[in-house]
Structure formats: C-alpha cells, structure tokens
Amino acid sequence: MKKGFIFDLDGVIVDTAKYHYLAWKKLANELGFEFTKEQNELFKGVSRKRCLEILLEIGNRTATQEEFDTWMIEKNVDYLKYIENMDASEILPDVPKVLAFLKEQNIPIALGSASKNAQPILEKVGLLHYFDAIVDGNNVTKAKPDPEVFLLAAKQLGVNATDCVVFEDAVAGVEAANAAKMISIGIGDDKILSEAKHNFNDFTEISTDFIQELIDK
Numbered sequence: 184m185k186k187g188f189i190f191d192l193d194g195v196i197v198d199t200a201k202y203h204y205l206a207w208k209k210l211a212n213e214l215g216f217e218f219t220k221e222q223n224e225l226f227k228g229v230s231r232k233r234c235l236e237i238l239l240e241i242g243n244r245t246a247t248q249e250e251f252d253t254w255m256i257e258k259n260v261d262y263l264k265y266i267e268n269m270d271a272s273e274i275l276p277d278v279p280k281v282l283a284f285l286k287e288q289n290i291p292i293a294l295g296s297a298s299k300n301a302q303p304i305l306e307k308v309g310l311l312h313y314f315d316a317i318v319d320g321n322n323v324t325k326a327k328p329d330p331e332v333f334l335l336a337a338k339q340l341g342v343n344a345t346d347c348v349v350f351e352d353a354v355a356g357v358e359a360a361n362a363a364k365m366i367s368i369g370i371g372d373d374k375i376l377s378e379a380k381h382n383f384n385d386f387t388e389i390s391t392d393f394i395q396e397l398i399d400k
C-alpha cells in the first residue's frame with residue numbers, strides 16, 4: 184500500500200514555540216500579569232484562539248469580543264516580527280535528512296499544523312519544496328485532538344489514513360493522529376507523549392532503516 188508521511192510544524196520541524204512564547208508573554212505583561220515558560224507548554228499544538236482563552240484564564244481576565252479580536256491580532260503581529268528573520272539554521276536537527284530520504288523514494292509528504300503561519304515559515308527555512316500538501320490552521324475548522332487536520336492531509340496526498348505516519352510533539356497532536364488511525368510518532372518526552380506508537384527525543388534518533396521499515400510495512 185502507498186504510504187504517506189505527515190509532519191507537524193512547531194516542535195517537529197522548527198522550534199517556533201519560543202517565538203509564540205515571547206509574543207504571548209508580551210501581551211500578558213501589557214495586560215498586567217506574568218506568563219511563564221511552563222504555562223507555555225499548554226499552548227503547544229493549540230489554536231491561536233484557544234491560546235488566548237487559556238491566557239485570559241491564567242491572568243483571571245475577561246474580554247469583550249472586540250478586545251479579544253484586537254489581542255489576537257496584536258499577538259500575531261508581534262509573532263510575525265519574531266519570525267521575520269527565521270532561516271534554515273532554525274530547522275531542528277536531522278529533519279532534512281528524513282525529508283530527503285522520503286523524497287528520494289517518491290513518498291508523499293504533508294504538513295499537518297494548527298498554525299495559520301505555516302506556509303511562510305516553511306518558505307523562510309527553505310523546506311517548502313518537500314511538501315506535496317499543506318494543511319494548516321487556515322484549512323480546518325476543528326483543532327487537534329480532532330483528527331480533521333490529518334485526515335484532510337491524507338486525502339490531499341491520496342493515501343488511506345491507516346497508511347499514514349504522523350510526527351507530533353504535542354499530546355493533542357498524538358491524540359489526533361491516533362483518532363485518525365494513523366501511526367503516531369512522538370517527538371519529545373516519551374512520558375508526556377506516552378500514547379504515541381513510537382517515541383523519539385528528536386530526529387537524530389530516527390534512522391533511515393526505521394523510516395524504511397515504516398514504508399515497507
């Protein structure tokens with residue numbers, strides 16, 4: 184059966200979490216409260232709207248609809264400034280090795296991200312050409328752990344969901360991949376990502392032999 188490989192963006196291909204953190208922290212500080220790196224863990228893989236809802240819960244703040252919309256825009260404007268100068272040096276180790284190995288064998292590759300800024304980031308770091316499909320926050324209505332993002336990616340690749348492999352760094356993302364009946368590979372702490380089928384700290388631990396086994400399965 185033809186296999187498809189789906190990559191999450193933030194925390195899998197690049198570490199944009201640090202820039203999301205700076206932008207959310209700036210907004211929190213402007214609203215008069217602190218936002219810590221530990222709290223930022225809750226934001227991984229979560230949509231921008233849901234992140235702001237959580238941030239306001241942390242700060243014990245309420246917002247009118249107008250304020251909510253303004254703050255979402257403000258956070259994104261700041262985030263875009265932080266990512267403006269991103270380049271290939273921000274690609275996480277050995278990600279290109281895996282992408283190139285898949286490409287050499289004509290295995291279809293998709294992005295499955297919650298971010299609405301996914302495509303410009305892939306362009307900035309020079310990886311856009313590897314992707315046959317991009318499904319991101321602009322294309323889906325239901326956020327991870329709903330499987331919509333990955334099911335749409337499989338559809339665009341023309342591959343059965345059960346023949347897809349997903350790389351994810353967020354609990355909600357692993358749950359989404361499992362709900363889509365895909366092979367979930369957790370990138371990061373295996374205690375946090377314990378529901379993943381396979382676990383690795385990062386791509387330096389993933390051999391091309393292992394990828395080949397997934398392709399041949």
Ligand code: G16
Nearest residue numbers: 192193226227228231296297298299
């Ligand atoms: C990423 C991040 C989240 C972020 C979301 C939306 O998801 O992990 O922290 O809130 O995108 O990003 P944006 O505000 O750019 O639309 P993923 O799925 O790539 O890990």
Ligand code: MG
Nearest residue numbers: 191193194352
């Ligand atoms: Mg992620």
